[in-house]
Amino acid sequence: MIRIQNLRFSYPASQQPSLRDISLEIGEGSLFGLLGPNGAGKTTLLSILSGLLPCPPGQVWINDLDLAQPGTLQKARLALVPQEYAFYLPLTVQQNLEFFAGVQGLDKQQRQQRIAQAAAQTGLSERLGDRAGNLSGGLKRRLNLAIGLLNEPRLLLLDEPTVGIDPHSRHFILQTIAALNAQGTTVIYTSHYMEEVESLCDRIAIVDHGEIRLQGELQTLLEQQGSERLSLELQRPLGASERALLAPSVTVSDCGRQLDAQPAQLGEMLSLVQQLQHLGIVRVRYGQHNLESLFLDLTHRNLRD
Amino acid sequence: MSATGFLIRKELQLLGRDPHGLALLFLMPAVFILVMTFALQNQYSLNTDTRLDYLLLDRDQSEASARFVEGLGEVGTFNRLQDSGDEEALRARAQADDAKFLLIINAGFAEQLAAQQTAVELLFAPGTSPIFTGVVESQVSFLLKRLSLELSYGELLESADDIRQLINNNDLYSASSLFEGEQQYPTSVQQNVPAWLLFAMFFIAIPLSTTFISERQQGTLTRLRSQGIGRGQLLAGKLIPYFGINLLQVVMLFLIGLYLVPWLGGDQLTLGQHPWALLVIALAASLAAVCYALLVAQLAGTVEQATMFAAVCNIIMAALGGVMVPRFIMPATMQQLSDLSPMAWGLEGFFDILLRGGDVIAVLPEAGKLLLFAATMVALATLIERRRA
Incomplete structure (x- = not known):
């Protein structure tokens, strides 16, 4: 289990803290979604958890061991899968796996066994002799994941593991992650794809400006936020004069092209529809609250902003 | 094999997959040595027969x-x-x-x-x-x-033996090298082998810095550090293989001077009286080259910047350091300027042994300068890396 208590962190060159009083609990065996716009502090948090950034003592515990103490990371058997293709494109899949298994101090027999296992889990068994640079984007993502599985992690940190790949590969990777979690691996998952997080994760936290804005079980959070929602999608963005017409509870996102409101403001929205017709209304939606609308409500920013 | 062993093997595998890098490190200096040795053979030949x-x-x-x-x-x-x-x-x-x-x-x-x-x-x-x-x-x-x-004055000279002798006397002066029995100036092969060797040694800055930058950009360094690989191991994993490559360059290019050049009709490279002293200057030059490569890797933000920066700096150091134009034909001011180039220090060290019969003690000043250069490069690289972090 991971326990984070009032974690603060500032980069030496920055005057603004990147993380402010973060407190989180991630249960063993959970599949935890960490969401936030770019620059919210997700990568900083993952970097602290994976030992890339120094952890202040007494603020992060993994399995009740203080992360600031030497040896905690090794005992945690943690693996970070970065967003980039963090391997060597000129080498073959086998050579990459050999190398990353080797630097972890595995002996020859362990290496062979782990490489075979990781390759099978990620569907790369038939591609071991291929040069990594010649693989498709989807297979590269699988190799990125396979390298992370070499130490049979108990805690897997995945930073955007499905960016820029085809739906088939995305589906395969999500299935692999779900299977790993079903086998007991704790997964912390960051993604810009809300539907992925919604379908995969049981618990989430939304980070913005270095603070946790919301955390808990996904289903409970959605229910707490109310079940219904009205969205308006515009062809052209709102101008300053049009923004002034809006009630404070109406959320504007996507650079002024999307408006979201609770059904309580339904009448207000319908009159707005009349007034904003000149901007070109692309779509009007009314329905269940989802993770994306929850995120927009909290951060007033699109994930890709 | 230890983690450092795997890091070294990976570096060699990457270089093995890089035909351009291999050509730059081995083929280019070999071609330069052969072409320049024969092209300039007559220009240096006043010192020979x-x-x-x-x-x-x-x-x-x-x-x-x-x-x-x-x-x-x-x-x-x-x-x-x-x-x-x-x-x-x-x-x-x-x-x-x-x-x-x-x-x-x-x-x-x-x-x-x-x-x-x-x-x-x-x-x-x-x-x-x-x-x-x-x-x-x-x-x-x-x-x-x-x-x-x-x-x-034929008749006069006939009777004046002393004047006739004076005219024909070649013993009024003696000429020899300051280094007893050795040459003062190099032959073409003695100039070109160590010169292009040093040039090639410093060219490791390109493959070394570009793999470093690629690792930084692609998140591979992040991944390795998250796996508990320390700074020291990462550094050793870079320095040791390129140190070995530099030594391979020394052996290969000296063999060319010793056997291939004379076989093709040129002068043979002579190793002086203390050939083992060559190892001292070669090791010092290699350390200077790999540490310089580390600085290039920290200074450059992209692979393209590193390639351009390293190539331009190498050519300037070579031009200044007597690789392209021998120092002994440079004017005095240029010779003083040339003292700024680490390639000049290395070249003088090689000449101490090849031409002047020098031993390990004789090359210590040049080796010392190269080691100081290496230490400065590492210090600057560390400073930049800390600022970047």
Whole structure:
């Protein structure tokens, strides 16, 4: 289990803290979604958890061991899968796996066994002799994941593991992650794809400006936020004069092209529809609250902003 | 195998997959050594037994001109070629660089000498080095003056043995190297092998820095650090393989100088009296090169920047350091400037051993400078890396 208590962190060159009083609990065996716009502090948090950034003592515990103490990371058997293709494109899949298994101090027999296992889990068994640079984007993502599985992690940190790949590969990777979690691996998952997080994760936290804005079980959070929602999608963005017409509870996102409101403001929205017709209304939606609308409500920013 | 062993093996695998990098490190210096050694063989050959070919046209055909021609034949550095044919043909041969110069003895040679007028015409082949023209002019001038004296004061000289002896005396001075029994200036192969070796050693900055930058950009360094690989291991994983590659360059390029160049008809590289001292200067130069590469990796933000920066800096260091133009023919100011280049320190270290019979002690000043350079590079690289973090 991971326990984070009032974690603060500032980069030496920055005057603004990147993380402010973060407190989180991630249960063993959970599949935890960490969401936030770019620059919210997700990568900083993952970097602290994976030992890339120094952890202040007494603020992060993994399995009740203080992360600031030497040896905690090794005992945690943690693996970070970065967003980039963090391997060597000129080498073959086998050579990459050999190398990353080797630097972890595995002996020859362990290496062979782990490489075979990781390759099978990620569907790369038939591609071991291929040069990594010649693989498709989807297979590269699988190799990125396979390298992370070499130490049979108990805690897997995945930073955007499905960016820029085809739906088939995305589906395969999500299935692999779900299977790993079903086998007991704790997964912390960051993604810009809300539907992925919604379908995969049981618990989430939304980070913005270095603070946790919301955390808990996904289903409970959605229910707490109310079940219904009205969205308006515009062809052209709102101008300053049009923004002034809006009630404070109406959320504007996507650079002024999307408006979201609770059904309580339904009448207000319908009159707005009349007034904003000149901007070109692309779509009007009314329905269940989802993770994306929850995120927009909290951060007033699109994930890709 | 330890983690560092895997890091080293990975680095060698990456280089093995990089034909451009391999060509840059091994093929380029080998080609440079062969081309430059043979291209410049004659330019360096004044220090060896190679002779200057010349053609002669005697328009005078007198006893005096015959004595002058005889005197030319006694000059050890001159080699008269078969020169039958008319003036036009001989000029054409000199023009075509068949010979270094064409010497024409004017008609009325003895009278012109007596009247202290121009009696001989020297026509040099295009592109003849000023060093050669200077040697030829001084030899011809000496022969003409001696002959002039003999023609004008022959009888007097016959009776004045001491004057005649003075004219022909070659023992008024002695010439030798400051380093007993050794050369002062390198031959072509002695200049080119260590020079292009140093050039190639510093070129490891390109593959080393580009893999470093790729690892930084692709998140591989992040991944390795998250797996508990320390800074020291990462650094050793970079430095050790390239250190080994530098030593491989030393062995390969010295073998070219020792065996391939003489086999192709050039001079053989001689290793001096203390060949093991070469290892000291080679190791120091290698350390300087790999540490310089680390600084390039920290200074450059992209692979393209690193490639450009390293190549330009290497060429400037080589031009300044006597790799492309030997230091001993540079003017004094340029020689002082050249002291700023680590390649010049390395080259002087190699010359200490190859030419001057130096041992390990003799190369310590140059090796010390190179080690200081290496330490400075590492310190700067560390400073930049900390700022970046």
